[in-house]
Amino acid sequence: MNYKNITVAGSGVLGSQIAYQTAFKGFYVSVYDINDEALDRAKERITKLKLRYQEDLGATEEEVNAAFNRMSFNSDLAKTVAKADLVIEAIPEVVAIKTDFYKELGKVAPKQTIFATNSSTLLPSQFALATGRPEKFLALHFANEIWLNNTAEVMKHPGTDMEVFDEVITFAKAIGMVALPLQKEQPGYILNSLLVPFLEAAQILLLNGISDPETIDKTWMIATGAPKGPFAILDVVGITTAYNIASAKAQAGIQGFDKLANLLKTEYIDKGKIGNGVGEGFYKYPDPYYLDPEFLVG
Incomplete structure (x- = not known):
């Protein structure tokens, strides 16, 4: 696993947490959302997260600022994913929205980029064809307050390449998670x-x-x-x-x-x-x- 550049698509509550945790663990993170207003809200969330990391984890001001400095924010999807090794999708739980997103993502992301959905209740097989790269697609699900509740459920679909599955498990561990492999698709994973x-x-x-x-x-x-x-x-x-x-x-x-x-x-x-x-x-x-x-x- 040689991931360096991670894109998080969707900067809501959990998307912001995933992005910041990943940056905190040393990765370069590009955050994508549909407009600058959404991204401004994400920056506000992450500013609050910096304080939580200091309070809950004993992180220093230097560490939380360094993590933020490894992040960039963009509302242009093609630019955001141009160097992405992995894209973690954390957009709304609406089938049509996710399907349209993956169709567009598949067109603009580099061919080697892995896609992972953080969907809470939907199955990766529902979107595998829309990605245009079903073998490089799976689910990676986090619990809220990711820095404390550090579970990462990694769930493949029948077409996921096992090497990709193993790589994402390794990545989850690299960002401080306890990786929890699911060998079969299950709506809601284990947690939900x-x-x-x-x-x-x-x-x-x-x-x-x-x-x-x-x-x-x-x-x-x-x-x-x-x-x-x-x-x-x-x-x-x-x-x-x-x-x-x-x-x-x-x-x-x-x-x-x-x-x-x-x-x-x-x-x-x-x-x-x-x-x-x-x-x-x-x-x-x-x-x-x-x-x-x-x-x-x-």
């Missing part, structure tokens, strides 16, 4: 096969008026000793991601998810409540109520 049903169960309880987010979280935290409940986790994941997953299931005809998608859109997304990154989701930040010592009392 466990996490998504859990989060959906909580959202359905809310949708059906069974209880409110705070009570549902309190129940989970007290009963299991977990540091966060499902709605606190959703604020970290991002409510837009939850909405996209619900919308996809609604479009697939799965009962109830149309109402859930509508709830998330009208009561949260349309009101700017999309997660802790913007200061409010199900909770208000930076001091969410679930961290208050009184939250678990009574």
